[in-house]
Amino acid sequence: MSGLFQSIGRKVLFTFDPEDAHGMSIKALKTGLVPSCASTKDPALRVEIAGLKFPNPLGMAAGYDKNAEVPDALLKLGFGFAEIGTLTPLAQSGNPKPRIFRLVEDNAVINRLGFNNEGHEAAFQRLSSRKNHPGIVGVNIGANKDSADRVADYVAGIRKFHTLASYFTVNISSPNTPGLRDLQARDSLKELLGKVLEARDEVAAQSGARRSVFLKIAPDLPDASLDNIAAEVGLHPLDGLIISNTTLSRTGLRSAKNTAEAGGLSGAPIFTRSTIVLAKMRQRVGPDLPIIGVGGIDSAKTAIAKIRAGADLVQLYTSMIYRGPGLAAEIIKDMSAALKRDGVSNIAELRDRDVAEWAVKDIPA
Known part of the structure; x- marks a missing residue:
């Protein structure tokens, strides 16, 4: 399917504005126009972390299904899990359009969407309707742009979705909400993690169901900031990290158009940067804290x-724009084949083998 999409489907979709094309893809999944993919069910790909059993390590990253419209359709494409959002307590329109830009020569995208979403209540209703469906669906939570208390917005997300989320992602790393990344500073992070995890533990005591919480960080942090985040994370019962969000860097781009647009860059060019940050954080937090690696994944090889380099699970998004809806199943099939070829009984055996090699590298400018 990936090859067919690249030869036909991509040409059609790329005649539309990127945001319009995204909306069309959501509608296609909702209506069943995109068929399910017969995904590889290989026990060697199963991963168990943070109290969850993943059928395979490949997930759909947040940002695609912002409003929880198609999580089950995504799982049917072969993903081992799907993450919806980012959700803010109140609906917000985000930044002015146009706000998504393709960098075709780089297989990349720049976006400055700004947490556009329909708010907690709309997503809550949709997730409630699939409450008894199988499959791991994470909820990515954020803060409204004009919020008077951003930490309270994250706490509200925990309280609203604790019965529906398989896990939570606390997103403080989008570059498109002014000041949001300031929450990565140590004092701010201390307050945020303290209140979010306290709320998680309160609702867990009431409901009897404890949800794991991951923290999603940026790929543009210097070593000193990584030190501070790792130190603060070690003081809280956080369940994992997601590394990383989009980058503000434009290093090494080939595309002639759109490279000067403001916003976060995702796709193939971010692979090296995000993988270096991943390895550096793995060294800092040690072997026990789960990490989800994101950024530039477009194949079983990546x-x-x-x-x-230190990830337990991985997520993609931008590469599906360029490769089509069959990409997840293709990657899972190729990962399974690679494990068989190399005599690896479970994917977890590969974790950390190249951490030192990646961590010693300098983060690109």
Whole structure:
């Protein structure tokens, strides 16, 4: 399917504005126009972390299904898990359009969407309707742009979705909400993690169901900031990290158009940067804290490279724009074949094999 999409489907979709094309893809999944993919069910790909059993390590990253419209359709494409959002308590329109830009020569995208979403209540209703469906669906939570208390917005997300989320992602790393990344500073992070995890533990005591919480950080942090985040994370019962969000860097781009647009860059060019940050954080937090690696994954080779650099699970999004809806199943099939070829009984055996090699590298400018 990936090859067919690249030869026909991509040409059609790329005649539309990127945001319009995204909306069309959501509608296609909702209506069943995109068929399910017969995904590889290989026990060697199963991963168990943070109290969850993943059928395979490949997930759909947040940002695609912002409003929880198609999580089950995504799982049917072969993903081992799907993450919806980012969700803010109140609906907000985000930044002015146009706000998504393709960098075709780089297989990349720049976006400055700004947490556009329909708010907690709309997503809550949709997730409630699939409450008894199988499959791991994470909820990515954020803060409204004009919020008077951003930490309270994250706490509200925990309280609203604790019965529906398989896990939570606390997103403080989008570059498109002014001041949001300031929450990565140590004092701010201390307050945020303290209140979010306290709320998680309160609702867990009431409901009897404890949800794991991951923290999603940026790929543009210097070593000193990584030190501070790792130190603060070690003081809280956080369940994992997601590394990383989009980058503000424009290093090494080939595209002639759109490279000067403001916003976060995602796709193939971010692979090296995000993988270096991943390995550096793995060294800092040690072997026990789960990490989800994101950034530039477009094949089994790049997915396995992330795992070897310290990730337990991986996520993609931008590469599906360029490769089509069959990409997840293709990657899973190729990962399974790679494990068989190399005599690896479980994907977890590969984790951390290349951490030192990646961590010693300098983060690109």
